[in-house]
Amino acid sequence: MNKDIAIWGVITSVSLVLLLLILNAEGFFDGNDEIIEQVLESSADELHPLAKDCLNHDTLEMHIHPKITIVINGSEIEIPGNIGISTAQCNGEQNMHVTHTHGNDGTIHVEMNEPGDVPLEVFFDVWGKHFNETGILDERVDAYHKIEMYVDGVKVNDFETHLLEDKQQILIEFGPIQGE
Numbered sequence: 001m002n003k004d005i006a007i008w009g010v011i012t013s014v015s016l017v018l019l020l021l022i023l024n025a026e027g028f029f030d031g032n033d034e035i036i037e038q039v040l041e042s043s044a045d046e047l048h049p050l051a052k053d054c055l056n057h058d059t060l061e062m063h064i065h066p067k068i069t070i071v072i073n074g075s076e077i078e079i080p081g082n083i084g085i086s087t088a089q090c091n092g093e094q095n096m097h098v099t100h101t102h103g104n105d106g107t108i109h110v111e112m113n114e115p116g117d118v119p120l121e122v123f124f125d126v127w128g129k130h131f132n133e134t135g136i137l138d139e140r141v142d143a144y145h146k147i148e149m150y151v152d153g154v155k156v157n158d159f160e161t162h163l164l165e166d167k168q169q170i171l172i173e174f175g176p177i178q179g180e
Contacts, residue, residue, distance in 0.1 A: 050098045051125035054090035055113055062112040064166035068123070069106050071173045072139055079106050084126040099123040099164075110164050120170070121160035131172070132160045139174045147174045 070077040084090070084100030099122045100109050110118050124131040135141050149156050150171040156162060162170070 047125045048119065048122045050112075050118060050122045052089065053098050053112075054094035055096055055098065055111060056094055057096075057111075059113050060111050062110070062115045064110045064164065066108050066110065066164045066166065066168035066170055067106045068108055068120075068170045068172065070136065071171070071175070072137065073175045077137070078104050079127075080104055083123075087126075097122075097126045099126050108164065118164045119160060120162045120164060123164075124160065133157070136172055136174050141174075144176055145174065146177050147172065149173075 068079060070079065079101060081101050081104045084097035085102075086095045087097065090097050096109075096111065098110065098112055098118060100111075101107065102109060108123050112118070121131065129137050131137075133141070133147065136147060139145065139147075141147050147159075149159055149162070150173075151162065152169050
């Protein structure tokens with residue numbers, strides 16, 4: 001009986017030491033909780049290259065302002081201000097992403113050092129939110145729900161590949177399929 005207790009005591013002690021070593025190796029005891037880096041997350045397998053670009057206002061050749069409205073199940077979703085400004089990736093003198101917001105009115109500032117095409121997916125990659133034909137934010141298309149996108153009142157199907165232009169009015173609606 002005493003031999004069994006001693007064996008289980010050794011097994012328990014060794015297991016506890018191994019657990020502490022693993023936790024230490026994973027940094028559990030570092031206490032360095034001060035820096036939390038914002039990671040850009042979206043549904044894309046890989047971020048669009050423009051979502052990784054950082055810039056400032058000094059050498060801009062392109063500055064346009066499309067406006068986006070997102071409606072989910074009949075309720076308009078607020079797009080926060082300061083998306084893409086002073087992030088972990090873009091800070092200091094180069095403190096803005098190519099697509100960013102200043103206010104929460106849905107205006108997307110699209111700025112580049114030289115003129116070029118910027119698809120809508122860049123904004124969603126910078127924001128870290130899902131958007132494509134399969135859904136938006138946390139909502140997904142299924143047998144009972146659909147997603148539709150309108151640009152200046154015209155229904156389009158290019159979703160994340162849609163190229164942003166100045167003064168465009170982009171409406172993205174997610175909700176139940178009518179008649180369901």
